[in-house]
Amino acid sequence: xxxxxxxxxxxxxxxxxxxxxxxxxxxxxxxxxxxxxxxxxxxxxxxxxxxxxxxxxxxxxxxxxxxxxxxxxxxxxxxxxxxxxxxxxxxxxxxxxxxxxxxxxxxxxxxxxxxxxxxxxxxxxxxxxxxxxxxxxxxxxxxxxxxxxxxxxxxxxxxxxxxxxxxxxxxxxxxxxxxxxxxxxxxxxxxxxxxxxxxxxxxxxxxxxxxxxxxxxxxxxxxxxxxxxxxxxxxxxxxxxxxxxxxxxxxxxxxxxxxxxxxxxxxxxxxxxxxxxxxxxxx
Numbered sequence: 001x002x003x004x005x006x007x008x009x010x011x012x013x014x015x016x017x018x019x020x021x022x023x024x025x026x027x028x029x030x031x032x033x034x035x036x037x038x039x040x041x042x043x044x045x046x047x048x049x050x051x052x053x054x055x056x057x058x059x060x061x062x063x064x065x066x067x068x069x070x071x072x073x074x075x076x077x078x079x080x081x082x083x084x085x086x087x088x089x090x091x092x093x094x095x096x097x098x099x100x101x102x103x104x105x106x107x108x109x110x111x112x113x114x115x116x117x118x119x120x121x122x123x124x125x126x127x128x129x130x131x132x133x134x135x136x137x138x139x140x141x142x143x144x145x146x147x148x149x150x151x152x153x154x155x156x157x158x159x160x161x162x163x164x165x166x167x168x169x170x171x172x173x174x175x176x177x178x179x180x181x182x183x184x185x186x187x188x189x190x191x192x193x194x195x196x197x198x199x200x201x202x203x204x205x206x207x208x209x210x211x212x213x214x215x216x217x218x219x220x221x222x223x224x225x226x227x228x229x230x231x232x233x234x235x236x237x238x239x240x241x242x243x244x245x246x247x248x249x250x251x252x253x254x255x256x257x258x259x260x261x262x263x264x265x266x267x268x269x270x271x272x273x274x275x276x277x278x279x280x281x282x283x
Contacts, residue, residue, distance in 0.1 A: 014053045017043050022079040027107045033076040095163045096191030101172040103197030105131050105220040125149050126169040131221040203228050204246040204276040225281045232267045239282045247275040
């Protein structure tokens, strides 16, 4: 096994193992601080090897330490995520254009493929409906360009790509017009990929199939919440800016957009059986 003794931080399997373990814990399990024992248990590396690697990572300002005064000043480690890139690009991350649907819009619900793409992309383009926490997953100091989506940027992105990994981040529900526009603009389908994540529609279907829990609430950012519920009575109607309903009629499932001007009529006819609502709410 390579260690970090050779001075080449990118070629050290030990260092990359630690970095990627800490990234996954931070992004997927929302654990900002890890103990030394956490890293030992999570990576399976020997304590001696981890101590050497952490020393190098601290010197390079890739890992920071804090003291947990509630536990005898135990040392905890946190990753300086903006300064690190994840594993070297592997064969399954091919150069090309990736359109990523962020789904629920929270980092912990992104799949591993999306996280690896965000950490290894050359350029990232995002719609205004993509929460800042997802954009910040990209290794900002290594990405050549992180830009908000515009018509000009789309035209510049959708062109032949030789070696770059380019991402377009969208919310497929809120950005349906943008998604359709992208599909229509792409003339050459080679090296163009679509990556999906857990969608609000998936959650709604689960409620229909397993109605044990009939309401889910996701805080996307400081101004927007996503609420998925079997009843419109769970919503503050005046704050809704996008509303869908998923309902079963016989053996078929229908997904429909609800006109906000007719939301009072929808609420008066609300039936909790066989219908689930997906609401994007301003907070």
